[in-house]
Amino acid sequence: MSSYAAVLRTPHALSTFAAALLGRLSYGMVSLSLVLSVKDATGSFTVAGTTLALFGATGVVLSPVRASLVDRYGPRRGLVPMAALYTALLTVLALVTKEGGGPGGAGAFGTSGTSGALVGVLAACAGACAPPLGPTMRTLWGQLLPDRGMLRRAYSLDGVAEELLLVAGPLLVGVLVAYLEPAAGVAASAALVLVGTVALALSPVPFPVRASERRRAGERGRAPREPVPRTRPRGPGQPVVAAAGVGLCLGGLELLVVAFTDDRHRPAAVAWVLAALSAGSAVGGLANGAVSWRSAARPRLAVICAALGVALAGAGLAPNVYALGAAAALVGLFVAPALITAYLIADEAAAPGARTRAGAWVNTAVNAGSSGGTAFVGLLVGRVPPALCFVLVAVPALLCAAVTLYGIRGVATVQEPAERPEGDGAGQPS
Template structure:
């Protein structure tokens, strides 16, 4: 059960937080890689090779690299500060992204595209977790933290509305490479401006506290359960991107790809706005299970849609089910993980989305190449159903317990962590 609170008061008060806009605006630009990168790679490589399988494979290498390096990047940001990680990251991402673009246009062999995809994914700046960490410091102990989590989810989803639409429009009407070039440019500009805002950066723990505060977030059992849930969410993003592109191309209307994906992302954004304006009375782990059940149910119907209108309607419903799961997951991190490991925890979750997306674009690309049109939509169904089964089996690990000075590390092991 929930009772509504004023949207204007909650979000308005949040956005009046001193210094917030100085990092929110450049952060929005620097978030674009997560929304534009995969679809830009798929459209460019499919154009140059003629294969969705090859396009999905290159995008998957990028996504896997992004997922593997995300927690490491978050851990370094917790220990050494966001600026120290962000500046070399955005410079490296810009260079490697442009290299991948040039190789694809030159019809380089697949192994060369894979080689360029690795640093492109590894260097993606994880701005979302960094912004969430800044909110955590700015609003420490404030009831606006839940509103901030909702606002960040809405911002992420707005990115997923703008990013795919922009990338698709650029790739289909300007040049197949325009999406990646724009993505690299936004990363460079937004990332450097965001890094310049040193005053809002979370403080780096003193050396004497490093061993305590920086115990890995992955040692928290609830974080591992959330990672599985976010892998399933990633399978929806990846499966939708490839399958919608294949579906609209089969109709001879590739420009509809961005519209359909934007409809899906718009549902996500709108439900995120509503979630942020509700005062929930149920426990967050219960909301996560119920919301995830709705996500799995709606995603399971995508493969049966054979018209643009039906697919748009189902995509809207699927999108509306994603935001509650994302918001609840990020809210649980605030309760489950010590402050000194939260950036890392957030990057584990965003990395899980990237990894799920990478696996999904590969699987969906192969299905679209070798089976019937629309078979790639089986991937979101399978991913969400498996994640839901895991949530149901391990939901007790998401229960928020009183913070002690230890965090469980498997059976019979304890690792000291600092109390917030």
């Protein structure tokens, strides 16, 4: 824990991280808030589900584009306009669904196609403008902590905090809905993201500058601070593939847990089995940051993905929901370390002016993989024996391990130095 305290004691780290978490709490609240408010306004779960799907789709697909804008213009000129537009659209959604609510869920919308189209367009536009706070914060961590060992701890802390936000967000929505209308959750999400983004953009931490910007600034006689030299062994393709594989596994596992508990007439057990998965991921993430690894990041990612796949395949042998919960916790131990390591490799491989976009690609791969995994398992459940379903869901992680190892062996001319143990001075790229 002292190493994590050292991360937060770094000048400007705590205030910058707190601002990012405040804005990211909005993302933990907004999905449930949208579903509840749109359902309340339209009286239709179909409209609510479609609205959330459109919001998520534009948010995921356009994430690298938004991150590129932050890389190009910096947080103040890139993030703040996005947050302002995103906040405005969410506020309109909150007002519209509040006006449309009422007894029976009809109101101004009813259940007509026009109401669904209006809400869907607003949600899709809002998702397209969502500021990439997570990738931006990871870029700022790289500026705050040039030591690779400390940076890995910061990423671990960041990942665990994000897990907790995803748990805390729906709980806060539940509290709001108990006393106010569901649209209040959407409005609260809008306020959180605006305040958090502005606070993050005002952070004094210098943002990486593109080479073209450095040249232009140099021509004007005031070259900005040079970024810390970074090792660039290869592009971010391997961590993106690994993140997609982890996402496929997670999306498939969640649906398999639902099918498993339903088959044993214990549907309420879904919540605590998935909670065990999250708890295992949090423990794994903290442990990953606490250990001083001597191995390089890419082979470590291959080992973690292989372990994730083996644990997931073994979960299919669980005889009851209690054993499945324990197996889910074991699987979770490898989830956060895999994603943290993928983010580190992507950050290391990216040019200084493209690090936010590199992190956004990893994030996009996880989310897209999760959706694909859920769809894939939906085709398997009821047609394939449950144990075999778990094995098939584990295949992406095992393939990612093989692809990562093949990529390492395929580029023999590039060597990645292992991290130095703590106390050895400046860390090396992991």
